[in-house]
Amino acid sequence: MHIYPENHDIKDTYKILTAAVTPRPIGWVSSVNAAGERNLAPFSFFNVVGYDPPHVIFSPISPNGKKKDTLANILETGEFVVNLVTEELAEKMNKTSAPLPSGMDEFEFAxxxxxxxxxxxxxxxxxxxxQFECEMVHHYSFVDRQNGSTVIFGRVKLIHVADEIMLPDFKINTELYKTIGKMEGGMYCRTRDQFFISREFDPKEWLKD
Structure with a gap:
């Protein structure tokens, strides 16, 4: 089956993309506007990009061209925080995705x-x-038919790690740090089931033939 996005409803494209690209990390982004009003929202179109220097990227949408609070706040202040989501925070994270009136505090709501x-x-x-404290370094907006997106690039200026999950040599205890990932629709996944693949291989053994 061949699917040309321009020939289909945007909801169809959304369903295919969010089921195909899984699991997706969740960026739980907190921001404030110039008046100091807080906002908190989760984004699964999110990831870390590079580490020297460290940057993150995420993409809020603007339904019918209207900027949501997260995007409006970051464009206004140039700052935000990415909070990472673990299993025990899943329900509260989901609650902050509610379409609250602008200016209502998701911290209090959740x-x-x-x-x-x-x-x-x-x-x-x-x-x-x-948690990552970030400064926006670039943004790019694009729109086709309805729900345009803005890609936000943020430089990570400060990383906060809870002492109880920190191991020697700057490693994270993944037995305690149990993140979740976004699947399609209302589905999520846990990261408990992990497996190891060694990178210790020598391509010369293959090339000599």
Whole structure:
């Protein structure tokens, strides 16, 4: 089957993409506007891109051309925090995706604790074991038929890691740090089931034939 996105409803394309590209990491983005009003929302079109220097990327949509609070806040202030989501935070993370009226505080709505950041004005989610304080370095908007997207690039200026999940040599205890991933629709996955593949191979053994 061949699918040309321009020949299909955007909902059809969305369903295919979000089922095909799985699991997707979740960026739980907190921000504030110039007046100091807090916002918190999850994004599964999110990832880390590079580490020297470290950057993250995520893509909020603008339904019918209207910017949601996260995008409006970041374009206004140039700052945000990415909070990482673990199993025990899944329900509260999901609650912050509710379409609340602009200006209503998702921290209060979901029963979460805002914690002051060190560099940026946006608060962190205290309950999240890893948080990235970020400064926007670039954004690019594109729109076709209805729900245009804006890609936000943020430089990670400060990383917070809970002491209890930190191991020597800057490694994370993944037995304690149990993140979740986004699947299609309302489905999520756990990251408990892991397997190891060694990178210790010598291509010269193959090339000599």
């Amino acid at each position: 029963g979460l604790t805002p914690e002051d950041s060190v560099i940026v004005k946006a608060p962190r989610v205290k309950e999240s074991p890893i």
